[in-house]
Amino acid sequence: MSPPPTAAAGSGPAAGLEATRDALAASGYLADDSAALVSHLAQQLGKPVLVEGPAGVGKTELAKALSRATGRELIRLQCYEGLDEAKALYEWNYRKQLLRIQAEAGTGPEGEPAGGEVMEDIFGEEFLLTRPLLAAIASEAPVVLLIDEIDKTDQEFEAMLLEVLSDFQISIPELGVVEAQSMPIVLLTSNNSRELTEALKRRCLYLWLDYPAIDREVEIVRLHVPDLDAGLARRLVEVVGMVRELDLKKPPSIAESIDWARALLLLGADQIDSETFNRTMSIIVKHRTDLDLVAERVGMRLPAAGRNDGTS
Amino acid sequence: MPRPARAPRDLIADQLVSFCDELRSEGLAVGTSEILDAFSAVEQVPWSDRLQFREALAATLAKSQEDRHLFEQVFDRWFFRAAELEAIDREGPVEADGAEPDRGESGEPIDGERIDVDELTEMIRQAIADGDDALMRDLAQLAVAAFGRRGEGSGVVGVDVQRIRRSLGLTPGSQAQAADGAGEDVELDRDGVRRFEGHLRRELERRLIERTGKLPPARPLADLDRALPTNPTQDLAAVHRSVTMLKRRLATLGNEQRGRRRGRVVDVRRTMRASLETGGVPLTLRYRPRRPRRPEIYVLCDVSTSVTSASVFFLSVLHALHDSFRKLRSFVFIERISEVTETFERERDFRKVSERISQDGGVADISGYTDYGRVWLEFLEEISADLDPRSTVIVLGDARTNGRDPHAAAFAKLTERAGRTFWLNPEPRLYWNYGDSVMAAYEPLTTESFECWTTKHLEHFVDVVAKP
Ligand SMILES: Nc1ncnc2c1ncn2[C@@H]1O[C@H](COP(=O)(O)OP(=O)(O)OP(=O)(O)O)[C@@H](O)[C@H]1O
Numbered sequence: 001m002s003p004p005p006t007a008a009a010g011s012g013p014a015a016g017l018e019a020t021r022d023a024l025a026a027s028g029y030l031a032d033d034s035a036a037l038v039s040h041l042a043q044q045l046g047k048p049v050l051v052e053g054p055a056g057v058g059k060t061e062l063a064k065a066l067s068r069a070t071g072r073e074l075i076r077l078q079c080y081e082g083l084d085e086a087k088a089l090y091e092w093n094y095r096k097q098l099l100r101i102q103a104e105a106g107t108g109p110e111g112e113p114a115g116g117e118v119m120e121d122i123f124g125e126e127f128l129l130t131r132p133l134l135a136a137i138a139s140e141a142p143v144v145l146l147i148d149e150i151d152k153t154d155q156e157f158e159a160m161l162l163e164v165l166s167d168f169q170i171s172i173p174e175l176g177v178v179e180a181q182s183m184p185i186v187l188l189t190s191n192n193s194r195e196l197t198e199a200l201k202r203r204c205l206y207l208w209l210d211y212p213a214i215d216r217e218v219e220i221v222r223l224h225v226p227d228l229d230a231g232l233a234r235r236l237v238e239v240v241g242m243v244r245e246l247d248l249k250k251p252p253s254i255a256e257s258i259d260w261a262r263a264l265l266l267l268g269a270d271q272i273d274s275e276t277f278n279r280t281m282s283i284i285v286k287h288r289t290d291l292d293l294v295a296e297r298v299g300m301r302l303p304a305a306g307r308n309d310g311t312s
Numbered sequence: 313m314p315r316p317a318r319a320p321r322d323l324i325a326d327q328l329v330s331f332c333d334e335l336r337s338e339g340l341a342v343g344t345s346e347i348l349d350a351f352s353a354v355e356q357v358p359w360s361d362r363l364q365f366r367e368a369l370a371a372t373l374a375k376s377q378e379d380r381h382l383f384e385q386v387f388d389r390w391f392f393r394a395a396e397l398e399a400i401d402r403e404g405p406v407e408a409d410g411a412e413p414d415r416g417e418s419g420e421p422i423d424g425e426r427i428d429v430d431e432l433t434e435m436i437r438q439a440i441a442d443g444d445d446a447l448m449r450d451l452a453q454l455a456v457a458a459f460g461r462r463g464e465g466s467g468v469v470g471v472d473v474q475r476i477r478r479s480l481g482l483t484p485g486s487q488a489q490a491a492d493g494a495g496e497d498v499e500l501d502r503d504g505v506r507r508f509e510g511h512l513r514r515e516l517e518r519r520l521i522e523r524t525g526k527l528p529p530a531r532p533l534a535d536l537d538r539a540l541p542t543n544p545t546q547d548l549a550a551v552h553r554s555v556t557m558l559k560r561r562l563a564t565l566g567n568e569q570r571g572r573r574r575g576r577v578v579d580v581r582r583t584m585r586a587s588l589e590t591g592g593v594p595l596t597l598r599y600r601p602r603r604p605r606r607p608e609i610y611v612l613c614d615v616s617t618s619v620t621s622a623s624v625f626f627l628s629v630l631h632a633l634h635d636s637f638r639k640l641r642s643f644v645f646i647e648r649i650s651e652v653t654e655t656f657e658r659e660r661d662f663r664k665v666s667e668r669i670s671q672d673g674g675v676a677d678i679s680g681y682t683d684y685g686r687v688w689l690e691f692l693e694e695i696s697a698d699l700d701p702r703s704t705v706i707v708l709g710d711a712r713t714n715g716r717d718p719h720a721a722a723f724a725k726l727t728e729r730a731g732r733t734f735w736l737n738p739e740p741r742l743y744w745n746y747g748d749s750v751m752a753a754y755e756p757l758t759t760e761s762f763e764c765w766t767t768k769h770l771e772h773f774v775d776v777v778a779k780p
């Protein structure tokens with residue numbers, strides 16, 4: 001195991017926590033203390049970050065914002081059940097190899113098997129299909145590597161990933177070892193659908209992202225929907241908060257708050273009364289069984305239309 | 313333990329290692345690689361910034377949401393204790409009258425008399441509104457200093473926290489009046505006020521320790537926390553088992569008592585009728601059939617936030633009790649008490665029940681703080697007429713009154729009317745009467761009080777209660 005290359009290739013080592021937070025904010029991501037600090041540490045220590053939390057709290061967005069903030073390219077590996085090395089690391093382009101063999105032999109499909117020269121030839125870089133992990137390792141310029149929803153893969157894949165993240169090199173038997181040219185910022189996200197191995201966690205910094213505090217969520221909504229009235233935005237976030245309190249199949253995330261804000265703006269609503277709520281609540285609540293509960297628990301409690309005491 | 317002067321870096325390293333030991337003893341998987349990571353992480357942040365320091369450690373040592381939860385508690389306890397130990401090492405115990413000048417963060421003395429309370433209040437409101445924790449902590453120290461000068465301290469941490477909060481007029485939801493009357497109003501949210509109270513509490517505890525030169529016992533917080541089922545359904549089966557056992561035991565207990573009890577009532581008519589067979593001589597006494605002992609149970613359950621995880625546990629106890637006992641009335645309370653017997657009888661699904669109770673309980677009035685005293689008064693007035701010597705009252709709560717009047721006399725009346733009163737406290741005995749817990753006021757009035765934070769404890773309770 002060789003020591004990883006030195007960290008902090010992208011930002012100066014002195015870039016402090018506040019600088020990180022500001023840079024993220026400038027890229028449209030309003031980080032709370034822990035998110036800002038962990039992003040900062042990830043760059044300073046060169047360690048991958050495991051980000052967990054409920055759906056839609058900005059796990060993926062954090063990686064994107066980091067890429068914008070640092071001016072690094074974002075390389076994303078979206079995980080899914082059955083994801084294997086061929087799709088994550090690299091794959092040989094068989095079709096291209098075959099064509100080359102045929103061309104070299106010059107005798108069509110029925111011809112002699114290719115000689116040693118050709119064999120060497122077809123395992124060159126031009127026949128290699130680079131997948132996200134290899135791309136991140138091989139990249140000349142430092143990148144942000146997002147390994148999204150790692151919990152969807154199996155343990156075997158996790159072990160492979162751990163190796164890559166520990167050694168920052170990938171060995172390709174036909175080509176040799178590809179070593180990292182620069183240190184990527186690595187974010188892994190998980191929705192907690194299964195417990196990750198101790199070894200992987202050990203390798204990572206840990207960040208738990210939760211639904212943001214009211215003030216921050218108001219800021220986020222206003223960042224995305226600047227034309228919405230400030231008082232209304234706050235009210236909206238409060239109502240979403242009430243909805244989250246209920247035990248729903250799928251509680252509304254930040255994305256839903258933003259969508260709802262857009263809808264209210266389009267409708268020209270100036271308050272959230274029970275009528276407006278009932279008309280638009282399908283934007284924040286998607287499950288049919290959830291809808292009834294939300295209508296009863298939240299919709300009924302909002303002031304009736306016309307009365308102007310919805311916002312304070 | 314006297315320490316030679318050492319470079320802060322070494323000190324931090326020492327402290328970190330023993331902090332990690334403590335985490336390990338609470339069950340976190342902290343290995344050498346984590347310790348090394350933690351050390352490099354804290355080197356990246358200013359040590360004077362408690363928040364950054366904590367986050368840096370958390371990111372490297374706590375690798376799941378549960379870990380994080382435990383981490384926070386151990387962190388608070390440990391660094392708090394570490395700071396205290398050092399203070400004691402340095403200065404030795406200080407006289408109780410506060411002869412020692414108060415010290416601010418930086419070590420300069422703060423003069424309580426020169427603190428302008430209005431200005432202080434204004435700054436605290438702003439800090440709460442901004443959610444600025446570091447500032448809140450500093451201001452809490454000032455507030456405690458100012459308060460101490462006025463000689464209003466009761467010496468009981470929990471009581472003083474509430475007195476200070478009230479003397480500063482910090483009521484959640486209230487509007488801050490800008491000094492010149494023109495500025496914008498700041499509304500205080502409940503969580504913010506709670507956080508500030510936390511800082512007050514810590515500062516008061518710190519002073520208490522400084523005065524007495526004693527550390528509070530290391531509290532097995534993590535145990536407590538882990539023991540309580542955070543997932544409502546997870547331990548439901550175990551709770552139901554214990555309660556079924558309780559029911560069975562109580563049933564047999566009833567029979568034994570029936571046999572042994574003196575003072576049975578002779579049924580004159582039946583005895584006379586029977587005596588006809590023996591020529592009018594009443595040879596065999598006939599007794600009136602005893603009215604079957606109908607255990608009427610009243611369960612009063614604290615569902616406030618200070619016992620949130622406990623509430624889930626207790627609600628599942630309630631749920632199970634309802635399954636077993638027909639003559640059971642249940643109540644939930646925070647500031648007010650509310651009967652939920654019907655909810656339990658209507659809804660069989662535990663999740664639905666707890667949902668309904670948290671939504672429609674209507675038990676939180678204004679502040680959201682538990683008010684045991686008021687709850688007893690309300691219970692006395694509205695329900696206690698139904699109590700009789702056959703009734704059993706079970707209270708599920710932590711007896712944390714938030715500094716309010718415990719109204720022990722009202723509770724005494726209630727226990728007099730009932731046959732038996734049991735108290736199940738979700739905190740280990742070690743915590744009782746620590747902070748704002750006033751268990752000592754209630755415990756002597758109960759038939760017996762139990763700590764109850766695991767199903768094991770619940771089983772123990774069943775054992776004791778069911779034993780004749
Ligand atoms: N701190 C933030 N600042 C600005 N926008 C945010 C922030 N957090 C979340 N958002 C917005 O919320 C939306 C949802 O975020 P995102 O898709 O990253 O969530 P996620 O946690 O990855 O969800 P999932 O688990 O479903 O993948 C995005 O549109 C993002 O722009």
Ligand SMILES: [Mg+2]
Binds near residue numbers: 059060061148189
């Ligand atoms: Mg995502």
